[in-house]
Amino acid sequence: xxxxxxxxxxxxLVLSTTGGPSQDFCSQVLNSDVKPGFPETIKTNDPGVLKxxxxxxxxxxxxxxxxxxxKESHINRALLQIVKGLKYMLEVEIGRTTCRxxxxxxxxxxxxxxNHTLKRTLSCYTEVxxxxxxxxxxxxxxxxx
Ligand SMILES: *[C@@H]1O[C@H](CO)[C@@H](O)[C@H](O)[C@H]1NC(C)=O
Ligand SMILES: *[C@@H]1O[C@H](CO)[C@@H](O)[C@H](O)[C@H]1NC(C)=O
Numbered sequence: 001x002x003x004x005x006x007x008x009x010x011x012x013l014v015l016s017t018t019g020g021p022s023q024d025f026c027s028q029v030l031n032s033d034v035k036p037g038f039p040e041t042i043k044t045n046d047p048g049v050l051k052x053x054x055x056x057x058x059x060x061x062x063x064x065x066x067x068x069x070x071k072e073s074h075i076n077r078a079l080l081q082i083v084k085g086l087k088y089m090l091e092v093e094i095g096r097t098t099c100r101x102x103x104x105x106x107x108x109x110x111x112x113x114x115n116h117t118l119k120r121t122l123s124c125y126t127e128v129x130x131x132x133x134x135x136x137x138x139x140x141x142x143x144x145x
Contacts (some may be wrong), residue, residue, distance in 0.1 A: 038093040052088035052128035085131035
């Protein structure tokens, strides 16, 4: 029942190439007079960081064919850069929960697997771009291993 590692890698590769900002977005940034800020370290328990991590894991769950949902278990590092909104760069660990995908439960109510055969933790690097005034977010990068 564990997800095929190759499939996962492929899936995440696709995510990080096709899920990226559109060409328009890139040229907009390049042509912008406003210089983007440098990434700065922020607290891993910052509400924005937690939200960004959740967005990433939701994207991860949508992308895998695991029968269980994964949830963020620990955020190791968080950087924030101001670029036409907020860009979070996170190192986050995610773990398999006991919640089945098919039941669409809220991740908040999902506990991590304790069964040794089903337990699984992955380390991910993810970038989440949030445009607060449009209430939009994108996950241009998501790599897990
Ligand atoms: C979820 O996955 C499906 C199929 O893999 C894809 O078409 C869809 O765009 C994904 N949605 C999100 C929000 O990632
Ligand atoms: C752990 O999960 C496996 C696979 O679903 C199952 O066969 C096994 O009985 C479970 N072990 C315990 C202690 O629940």
